[in-house]
Each structure stands twice: as structure tokens, then as C-alpha cells.
Amino acid sequence: MGLPSGLPAAPPPAIAYSYLRLSSKRQVSKGDGERYRDGFQRQIELRDAYLAENPHLTLDTRFNLHDIGVSAYTRANIAEGGTGKLRLFVNEVEAGRIAAGSYLLVESLDRVSRAEINIAQELLLRLVNNGIIVRSIIDRQTYHARSDPMQFIISIVYLMRAHDESLMKAARLRETWVRKRANIGKRKLTARIPSWLEVDGDGFRPHGHRKRIVERIFSELADGQGRDAIARGLNRDGEPTWGKGRAWHGGVIQKITDTRAVLGEFRPHRLEFSIRNGIKVGKRIPAGDVIPDYYPAVIDEELWDRARRVADARRLGTTPNAGGRQGTRISNLFGMVAECAMCGKPMNYRDRGPRSTIVLICSTSRAGTCANDVRIPYLETEDAVLTWFVQVDLSKADAGEMQRLEQSLRDAIARRDGLQAEAETLMRAFGRGDRFAEPAIDRIRGEVATIEKGISETSATLLTLREAGGSDGREPAIALMLDLDRANAPDEERYAARIRVRQMLRDTVTSMRCRQDGHVDIVAIDGSMHRFRDGYWLHEGRWHPSGPGLFGFSRKVSKKVEARRRAWLEAAVAAYEDP
Known part of the structure; x- marks a missing residue:
């Protein structure tokens, strides 16, 4: 039986796809009653009400078309190759996997696009021309292939207004931050501050306990501990984290140790956005000069310099086992510092139990690729080197050498800064990803990395020489x-x-070469050479035993070792061996 005459025909059944988008995750309620911010829930309620009024529509549950924290102004939700869910929907439509006559339900057209009008209108027409019915719920507009042309003209007005709103919002936000940065000397730029500080009226003050933790972190880094080891120590001591994390980890430690805010400095930045693989990515770009004394300092310059010396060596790969896990004990103070004098490969630490002698051996001798099969007795060598180490005075380094290093450092810093400015000019002129700019930028990046490695090494040498008076x-x-x-x-x-003593040795020793005749030659950062063997240190033409006079103990040795020592000592005295 047909419908009574005069009544409109019921619309045919169709599948409805619901597209929900928020430009910021902050618009999602956290369940604490802040409903006025819950744009996500509002879109759901509008959609459900529309579906209730249109029972011929069945909501699709295969696709989760939710773009949360995705911008329609920058086109991140529709970018080719991106992760935007609207991009997924368009691809499915054009591949024929979504049937013509299906509905796309949106709160309003600005959820679909806030881009320039030519981009936004083309997207709407692409959907409609593929048989999709687009329903803008809040303004009660339906767009399909048979719509009145005037309706599409009206859609242009809606889409232009959406783009203009986003454009104006971005411009006002930029102007606000420009004004804030201009008035930074009169008023603090932001209340967001480092975790070790507290707001104090119009200024800031250190958080007492957290200040001590920052000092501990920098001290342990300066002593040679890796960031992961520092984090493990804080977790072991039950130190609570400063944020939402349940435990300390190396990444958090790195953020603390890489910022000069601990010295009180503040560097204004601005966000520069780009689309990478369809995702909006923000990069912080310096926007002004460094402002000293903006925050209260929580460590001094000396501790910063000592810690940075170690951190830079790890970052640039000049520290052996940089960042690597050391376990719970440091048995070998010379790890990767000691090398074979014949092949230049590391000397391995070998301990085969209480009845054996701990030795250093060439790492390639067992494979037969190096003829240096000497076994350097480790404990005796450690005693001798430490005896020398507490007495050596590097502060007498030649003044001309210090001046040469300082000038070299200034030249390297100027060269690095010039290259960085050149790279910024190229990126502004051609844009990131330009095929003409990229090779030049890659070349500059490689040169800067090499220069920074030299800066780190020269700075470390200068700092150690300045600090190395007496036994320090x-x-x-x-x-x-x-x-x-x-x-x-x-x-x-x-x-x-x-690990602290090991770091001190690494800061002082340029090379430690183990010779086939049993001698160990150390070159210090001031260029001086020092020789050791079997627990003895060659000083001013005489071999001096280590241990008893300085540390109050001596090691027992076997008769075989004692006889070997006596033989080479007698030979050395007879030959008047000179270093």
C-alpha cells in the first residue's frame, strides 16, 4: 500500500559518517565539570540529536573520524600523506569504498576547513561531486549535487568568515607576544616558570628543596655520571618527581642540564609552524636577545661549566661509552683512556677471580692482529697514576699556549655563529625543504658539528688548565x-x-699508551709526559714507589712479581734511564 497522497516520500536509508574536530586538546573536558570548554561533547550532542530526528540514517562505527588537536586553518586535517581523519575520509570516498548518497555530519563547515577560500570550497565540492551529502548541523544547511547554486554561494561566505577569524586570531596572538617581549624589562613575560622556582609576587624565588636537587644533578653530571644513572639515583632515594611522571628518567635530567635558566637567563622564543607529513609541527625559534638575571640563579657558573664540559663530550662522542650504562661499579678508572702503543686499540680490563692478577691487555692481541701481548698489572698501575695525579700541577702551563687556545676558541665560536646565520638566511630565502637550499644547509650543518666538537674540546682543556693548580x-x-x-x-x-675520580682523570689525561716493554706513558693536557711501570712513577729521573707514603697502605705482591720488578729497576738504574 502506498503513502497517502500529499505526504512527502520518506528519504531512503543511508549511512552517516560523523566528523568531529578540535583545534586544541584543551577543548576536551577532563571530567571536572568544565562543560563550557567541552567542544567535543557539544559536537556529539548535536550529532545525536540530528540522528534522532532522521531515523533513516545509520551512524557508521567503522571509522573513528575524530581530529583532536588538529588544525583546519593550516590544512593539517586534509594534508596528503598526513594522519588527518578527514583526509582518510576523502581518500575512501574517491576510492569508491564509501557509497554515493552517504552523509558527512559536521557541526559546521569551519570544522571541515578554515583554509583559504579556494582550498576550502574545492574540498566541499570534491565531496559533493563524489555523491556525498554534507550536513552542517548548527546552521541547518545540506550540500549535495542537486543543491541550489545559491547555497554554494552562501557556503563561500561561511568558509571565508572561518578563514578570516583564524587569520585574525593568529595575528592578534602574534601582536600580543610582540608587545609582551617589548615590555619584558617592566613585566615578566609569563607565569610559566622552571620547576625549581616559585612565583613570588611579580617575581620568582627558588624552591628550596628543588634547588638542592638541581645542584645535586649538576654535581653528579660534572663528576661523570650519565643522565640515566642520575635519574636512577633519584628514584632509588625516593625523590618525588616535579610533574606528572611517576619516575625520573634521563630525558628529564637532560632538560634540566641543557637549559641556562638555572643560571637565571631567559631567552624569548616564538613558535614557527610547518606541516610535516600532514602534521602541524611547531618549532621554537629565538625571538630576541638573552636576558640575564630574569630568574634567580640556582647554580653558579663554575658548576655549569664543569657539567657542560662532560655533557658536551658525551653529546659529541668524545667521551668513551658516551651515555652508555656502566652498571653499579666502576672497576677500571682508565676505561677506554688506556690504549695500546702499537695498534692504538683500547686496553681491556681483565679480572679472572681472586687467585689471578688483574691486568690491562690489548683488545686485539688475542685475535693475533697485534704483537703487543704485555699484561699491565692494573692495581699497581692505578696506585702509581693516582700518586702522580694528586701531585701534578698543570697550572704552570705555558702562557703562550693558553693565549693560543683562547684565540682558537674565539675564532671557532665566531665561525660557528657565522655559519648559523648563513643557514638562517638560506632558510628564509628559499624555505625549508627547498631543493636548492637543502644541500647548502646540510654542508653548513656538518661544518657546525665539526666546529662544535672542537669548541667543546678546547673549552674543556682551558677550563681544566685554569682549575688545575696544586692538588685542587x-x-x-x-x-x-x-x-x-x-x-x-x-x-x-x-x-x-x-666515577668522580675517573672523570677527573679523563679531564686531565690526553693519552695513556701501554708499551710492549711494560711502560705506561701518559700525556697530560699541558703537553707534559709521565711514565709508570709496575706501581712505580718516574719522577725527576728516579722511579718512586706509590702507595705507602701517600695513601697509608701497600699492596702485597708475589715473589715472581717482586723479582721481575727488581730486575727492571736494577737495569733502569744501571742505564740511568731518562724519561
């Missing part, structure tokens, strides 16, 4: 390490003490 902090650090070793203290305490 070396003697108490070595005494503590030996006391903890003899007392068989917990691994964590011994680890911290030994």
Missing part, C-alpha cells in the same frame, strides 16, 4: 674513593666516588 679537589676525592673501597662500602657509594 683531587686528593680528597681519591682519599674518599680508597676509604670506601677498603671499607667495602655499598656499591652506590663506591660507584659515585670512583
